[in-house]
Each structure stands twice: as structure tokens, then as C-alpha cells.
Amino acid sequence: MSARERILARLSQASASEPQPLPNLEHWQPRVPPAGSAERLALFKELMRSAHAEVHDTDEQTWPELLLDLARQKNVRTLLVGNGTDSVARLQSLDSETLHVMSYQRPAEQWRAALFEQVDAGFTQAKSAIAATGSLVLWPSSQEPRLLSLVPPIHFVLLEAHALHADLREAMRVEQWATQMPTNALVISGPSKTADIQQTLAYGAHGPKELIVLLCHSREVSP
Amino acid sequence: MSTVSRTVAPDFSERSRQAIGDEAQRTGIRGAMDFLQSKRKAQFPDPQELSDLRDLGAAIRRYALANLPELLQQLEARLTANGVQVHWAETPEQANALMLEIAARHQARLMVKGKSMVSEEVELNHAMQAAGIEALETDMGEYIVQLAGEKPSHIIMPAIHKTKQQIATLFTEKLPGVSYNDNVDVLIQIGREVLRKKFAAADIGLSGVNFAVAETGTLYLVENEGNGRMCTTVPRVHVAITGIEKVVAKLEHVALLNSLLPRSATGQAVETYQNFINGPRKPGELDGPEEVHLILLDNGRTQAYADPQLRATLQCIRCGACMNHCPVYARIGGHAYGTTYPGPIGAILSPHLLGFGAAYPLVTASTLCGACADVCPVRIPIPDLLIRLRNEAQANPQAARKALRDSGAKHHLLLTLVWRIWALLYGRPRFYRWFSWCASRFGALAPRHQGAWTHTRAPLIPAPRRLRDLLPQQNRLD
Ligand code: SF4
Numbered sequence: 001m002s003a004r005e006r007i008l009a010r011l012s013q014a015s016a017s018e019p020q021p022l023p024n025l026e027h028w029q030p031r032v033p034p035a036g037s038a039e040r041l042a043l044f045k046e047l048m049r050s051a052h053a054e055v056h057d058t059d060e061q062t063w064p065e066l067l068l069d070l071a072r073q074k075n076v077r078t079l080l081v082g083n084g085t086d087s088v089a090r091l092q093s094l095d096s097e098t099l100h101v102m103s104y105q106r107p108a109e110q111w112r113a114a115l116f117e118q119v120d121a122g123f124t125q126a127k128s129a130i131a132a133t134g135s136l137v138l139w140p141s142s143q144e145p146r147l148l149s150l151v152p153p154i155h156f157v158l159l160e161a162h163a164l165h166a167d168l169r170e171a172m173r174v175e176q177w178a179t180q181m182p183t184n185a186l187v188i189s190g191p192s193k194t195a196d197i198q199q200t201l202a203y204g205a206h207g208p209k210e211l212i213v214l215l216c217h218s219r220e221v222s223p
Numbered sequence: 224m225s226t227v228s229r230t231v232a233p234d235f236s237e238r239s240r241q242a243i244g245d246e247a248q249r250t251g252i253r254g255a256m257d258f259l260q261s262k263r264k265a266q267f268p269d270p271q272e273l274s275d276l277r278d279l280g281a282a283i284r285r286y287a288l289a290n291l292p293e294l295l296q297q298l299e300a301r302l303t304a305n306g307v308q309v310h311w312a313e314t315p316e317q318a319n320a321l322m323l324e325i326a327a328r329h330q331a332r333l334m335v336k337g338k339s340m341v342s343e344e345v346e347l348n349h350a351m352q353a354a355g356i357e358a359l360e361t362d363m364g365e366y367i368v369q370l371a372g373e374k375p376s377h378i379i380m381p382a383i384h385k386t387k388q389q390i391a392t393l394f395t396e397k398l399p400g401v402s403y404n405d406n407v408d409v410l411i412q413i414g415r416e417v418l419r420k421k422f423a424a425a426d427i428g429l430s431g432v433n434f435a436v437a438e439t440g441t442l443y444l445v446e447n448e449g450n451g452r453m454c455t456t457v458p459r460v461h462v463a464i465t466g467i468e469k470v471v472a473k474l475e476h477v478a479l480l481n482s483l484l485p486r487s488a489t490g491q492a493v494e495t496y497q498n499f500i501n502g503p504r505k506p507g508e509l510d511g512p513e514e515v516h517l518i519l520l521d522n523g524r525t526q527a528y529a530d531p532q533l534r535a536t537l538q539c540i541r542c543g544a545c546m547n548h549c550p551v552y553a554r555i556g557g558h559a560y561g562t563t564y565p566g567p568i569g570a571i572l573s574p575h576l577l578g579f580g581a582a583y584p585l586v587t588a589s590t591l592c593g594a595c596a597d598v599c600p601v602r603i604p605i606p607d608l609l610i611r612l613r614n615e616a617q618a619n620p621q622a623a624r625k626a627l628r629d630s631g632a633k634h635h636l637l638l639t640l641v642w643r644i645w646a647l648l649y650g651r652p653r654f655y656r657w658f659s660w661c662a663s664r665f666g667a668l669a670p671r672h673q674g675a676w677t678h679t680r681a682p683l684i685p686a687p688r689r690l691r692d693l694l695p696q697q698n699r700l701d
Binding site for chain 2: 002003004006007008010011012013014015016017018019020021022023025028031047051104105106107108109112113116133134135141142145146147150167168169172173177178181182183184185186187188189190191192193194195196197198199200202204205206207208
């Protein structure tokens with residue numbers, strides 16, 4: 001018998017416990033303001049900011065300008081973007097002497113040193129966000145690879161303001177995660193941090209030191 | 224780099240004595256415990272919400288355990304369909320052999336590790352180093368502890384026993400070109416720079432698993448630093464290792480359990496990164512490992528599982544809240560336990576991993592105050608399990624059911640006799656009255672040396688007057 005068979009046999013031989021019903025999570029309601037309300041958005045922003053992220057209101061027209069401004073303020077010289085999306089095309093048109101917009105197009109191992117050493121900031125879109133914990137949902141893809149939101153010291157994220165779920169469970173249900181999980185899904189709630197030395201909080205442990213959310217309001221409801 | 228702990232004393236009581244004598248460490252741990260306790264408390268302002276959440280958390284874990292063999296097979300099938308290679312190990316040796324085999328296949332020289340208590344449990348670093356492979360911890364706390372040649376003293380905050388000054392000195396001694404600076408931000412940036420080079424150069428990334436989802440074949444990992452994501456994304460091979468009990472049935476169960484885990488553990492609302500890993504890099508994707516492996520470890524867990532009462536041990540989500548609230552842990556710290564898992568969870572889990580021979584002292588290291596059970600997010604009745612384990616360890620070896628490794632190992636004839644006599648006296652009022660009268664009368668004859676009791680305490684001497692004599696007098700005065 002293999003280790004697998006022996007382990008499973010021991011588990012199966014164990015006396016059955018009282019039958020346990022599948023836990024019903026229906027009754028569990030997050031305490032979050034209603035969908036679409038200004039309060040819910042405010043809660044999200046407040047939580048993100050308290051986790052040391054920046055949140056900037058913007059809209060469909062102007063967010064690339066805003067990003068450019070912020071990048072300048074933060075002395076970003078190389079901005080890494082994905083490939084093949086509309087947002088990427090708009091950012092690439094901003095490529096200039098002072099801000100090099102670089103596209104993530106080749107497998108990471110072919111340019112790992114440059115990825116780790118030469119990129120100042122990365123840009124991705126968020127799939128959605130979560131109000132209860134102030135979190136961003138990212139589903140990396142071949143267009144927006146996984147390391148784009150991890151290796152560069154600054155992470156810019158574009159988020160549509162309407163894509164705000166109450167909590168993670170709601171995001172999973174509405175977006176039907178269980179039937180279509182990507183290779184990697186991420187829920188990000190701030191810049192990288194640690195409290196491992198004397199419980200003192202420090203940012204930028206291994207991932208981005210700064211997380212900058214561009215909160216994109218559609219025209220009608222933009223503030 | 225050595226992985227041996229700095230503790231010198233071979234046995235638990237000697238180590239605890241040393242730890243209690245270490246004023247600086249005690250102050251540090253006490254401060255950390257107070258900090259973590261108050262942060263947790265602030266996360267659960269509404270007792271009803273907490274109670275409901277704990278009910279659900281416990282129900283989710285109990286459901287998973289009740290269906291464990293089926294869920295493990297479902298997990299394996301889903302992971303395999305996703306392209307993940309699943310391995311099973313009954314012992315630490317088997318787990319290490321599997322790991323070495325994978326490493327050899329890829330001619331690995333450097334392995335970067337995310338936080339994984341199971342890899343500590345199997346002493347993976349040791350096995351890798353013996354094979355000439357560098358196994359580098361990358362969680363800041365673990366990195367510091369490894370650099371110092373020590374072991375973690377807390378399952379969530381591994382370097383809780385060290386001050387920033389000690390860490391600054393350590394960096395100065397061990398890292399070339401680093402000068403002394405005890406600013407925490409500076410120290411973290413030093414660690415960041417060293418470790419980024421290692422992430423980029425590593426052949427294998429190792430991680431633990433917080434929950435493995437049977438429904439989707441998902442490995443769920445939470446962390447704040449990003450090193451877990453580095454280890455599971457940058458190297459071309461990712462190996463995850465976990466105990467067989469970490470499976471949950473549904474993806475949404477993870478969402479609920481994680482509204483308990485970080486709040487109970489460190490008193491934060493949510494971790495920075497929740498990482499859902501479903502498989503290796505797909506064609507067309509530009510990063511992520513080409514191979515993902517999962518090693519499922521038994522190492523005594525099936526023993527706990529076999530017993531209907533002790534099975535509750537496996538509900539644990541490793542938040543560490545029980546140790547943060549344990550009066551014994553707060554005084555002796557994690558190293559004194561001498562086991563991978565310290566504190567109350569270590570006391571109920573270690574007997575299954577190590578047998579009573581090695582783990583019995585942990586079972587006795589409790590005041591049974593119940594603080595651990597009060598905070599446990601999945602409602603494990605830790606004190607009940609401790610009493611049960613004490614009984615099992617002390618059972619008469621002839622009569623013991625032998626279901627547990629080393630059952631009856633701590634059987635003590637004299638002790639058994641004393642309890643028998645006590646039961647006899649206490650169960651018969653007339654006997655007991657006579658006994659207590661004698662005790663108060665001849666109390667002065669009580670020995671001044673009463674074994675272990677008088678090592679640190681005043682001897683027990685019966686009072687000259689019994690409570691039963693004092694009470695009527697008291698009542699008359701009222
Ligand atoms: S026993 Fe309970 S409190 Fe202790 S680590 Fe496990 S889940 Fe947390």
C-alpha cells in the first residue's frame with residue numbers, strides 16, 4: 001500500500017463523528033452599507049487609506065493624466081504595464097523621455113534581473129473591490145501577469161468605482177469564482193508590510209512599498 | 224547555518240526555569256502578548272458577531288473533518304485536473320524525501336521559503352542542507368531567526384523574543400557591509416534588499432497552505448509581506464506542504480474563516496495578501512511556476528482523527544490566539560516548549576506528532592484557566608482535551624487502550640495509589656471528617672520537603688482549624 005492509501009484507510013476506519021450539516025452561510029451578513037451607496041464607497045476608501053494605500057478619485061477620461069502626474073511626483077522613470085489592453089494602449093501613448101512605459105510581453109525568466117532592478121512602478125487593473133475589508137480583487141492573466149503587482153516598488157491600480165462588493169464571499173458568488181478560478185487570484189489590502197520586528201509596523205517588506213488606487217467613477221456619478 | 228535552538232537544557236522544566244529567569248525576554252513577551260490581546264479585542268467589538276462567527280468557523284471545520292477522506296480525494300482530483308502534482312507523506316522523513324526528489328530533478332541549489340510551520344515540523348531545512356541545498360527563510364521574522372541560528376518562538380510572530388537592538392547587532396555581524404542601525408524601517412529595507420536577490424535567483428519556492436479548497440483545488444495562502452507571493456510566483460517550481468487537516472469543502476468557507484483568522488491572530492482586519500493558487504503557469508502566461516506540487520502530511524494527525532474527542536484538535540486554523548492569551552506561554556515563551564508548536568495548541572497537538580514520551584510535559588504546562596478555549600476562533604475545547612491527554616498518559620499501561628502513541632507512558636504507581644486513597648476518603652463523609660480532623664491536629668508533622676512542590680513554593684501545612692470548624696463560628700458572628 002502507498003502512503004496515500006494507508007492515510008486514507010486510517011481516516012476511513014476512524015469512527016464516524018456525528019453527521020455534520022454543510023454550514024449554511026446564508027444568514028451571515030457583512031455589516032456594510034448598501035450596494036451603490038456613497039457610504040459603502042466611503043468605507044472602502046477609509047479602510048484602504050488606513051492600510052496606508054493612496055486612493056485618488058478620477059474618471060474614464062482623465063485617469064491616465066492623473067497617473068502621469070503621480071508618477072512624476074514619485075520620481076517614477078520606468079512604468080511597467082501589461083499588454084494588449086485598452087488601458088495599456090493609453091498609457092503607452094504617454095511614453096516619453098522622462099517616463100519610460102514598458103510593456104510586460106516576454107516570460108519573466110527571460111528578463112528577471114531587469115524586472116527586479118530597473119522597474120520603478122507597475123500598473124494593473126482591479127477586477128473589483130471589497131468594502132468590508134478595503135481590498136482589491138486582482139485576477140492576473142497573460143495580459144496582466146502576476147509579478148506586475150508584486151515586484152515593482154510602486155503599484156498603481158485602476159478600479160471601477162461601481163465594482164464594489166460587500167465582502168469577499170459576495171465577490172466570490174457574484175463573480176462565480178468557484179467555477180472559473182484563474183491560475184492565481186489575489187485579494188490585496190494595502191502595500192506590503194511587516195510587524196516582525198518588535199511589533200513595529202514597516203511598509204515595503206517584499207512587495208510594493210506604495211499602493212496607489214485610481215478610483216474611476218463613470219461620468220454620471222463622478223463627484 | 225545551524226537550525227538547532229539555542230536552548231541548552233534538555234528537559235522542559237529546566238528550560239522553563241531558565242526562561243522565567245530571563246527578565247528581558249519576559250518583559251518582551253509580556254509586552255507583545257498585551258499588545259496582541261488588545262488588538263484582537265478591538266477587532267471584535269460586538270460579542271454577538273464574534274459568537275456567531277465562531278459558531279460558523281467551528282461548523283466549517285467540523286464539516287471538513289467529518290468528511291475528511293472524501294474531501295482529500297476531491298482536493299487531489301481537482302488539483303490534479305488543474306495541473307498540480309499531489310504527494311502524500313506519512314512521516315517527516317517521507318515528506319523530506321519527496322522534497323529532495325523534486326529538488327534533485329530540477330538540480331536545485333537554492334530554495335526560498337515562505338512561512339510554513341509544517342516545514343518546521345518535518346525539519347525540512349535540515350534535510351535540504353544535508354543534501355547541499357540552501358533553504359532560506361524569507362518571512363522577515365523567520366529570516367531573522369534563521370540568521371541567528373534559532374527557531375521561531377511563536378507560530379505567527381517568529382522573532383517575538385528578539386529586540387530591534389539584537390536584530391541590528393545580528394545584521395551587523397552576519398551581513399557583509401551592514402553597519403549598526405536599530406531603526407526598524409532601515410532593518411526591514413536591509414532584509415528586503417538581501418532577499419530580493421535571492422527570490423530572483425531561487426530554483427524552488429516552498430510555502431505552507433492556510434486552507435486547501437476541495438471544491439476548486441485551490442491552495443489559499445495569506446500574508447502581509449509579499450514573500451509568500453514571491454516564493455509561489457518567481458521560482459520555476461513551487462512546492463506547498465501542509466497537514467492533511469487543512470482542507471475545507473467550499474471556496475466560500477475560506478472567506479468566512481478568514482474573517483476570523485487575521486483578527487484572532489494579530490488583531491488586523493485582513494492580511495495584505497490573500498493568494499489563491501490554482502495551478503502552474505498555463506500556455507501563454509508569462510510568469511508563475513511551471514510546476515506546482517502539494518505534499519500532504521499525516522505525521523500523527525490520523526491518530527488524533529481516530530478519537531472522536533481528540534479529533535477537535537484538527538479544527539485548528541493556526542491563528543496563535545490561544546498562545547497569545549496563555550498565562551504559561553506569556554511567562555516561559557515559545558522556546559521553552561521545545562516543540563514546533565508551542566502554547567496550548569502545541570500541548571494538544573504534539574502528543575500526536577511526538578508521542579507522550581516527548582510531549583507529556585506540555586500537557587501538564589497548563590493551569591486549565593480556559594483562556595485558550597475562550598478565544599479559539601473555531602471553538603476547540605482545549606482544557607477538556609488537556610485533561611483527557613493527562614488521563615491517557617497516566618493510564619495504567621496494562622489497561623490503557625493503546626490508541627495513542629505512548630499511552631500510559633507516564634503511569635506512576637504511587638500517584639495512582641494516592642488518588643485512589645483520596646477518592647476513598649473524599650467519597651465518604653465520615654472518613655473525610657476523621658481524616659481532616661487528624662490532618663489539622665497533626666499538621667505540624669507535615670514534611671517540610673514535599674518533592675517538586677517545595678522547589679518554588681512554601682510547603683503545604685494543614686491549618687490548625689478546619690473550615691468546617693471555622694464556618695459555624697463565622698455564622699454565629701454574623
Ligand atoms: S487552537 Fe484555536 S486559538 Fe489555538 S491556534 Fe488553533 S485555532 Fe487558534
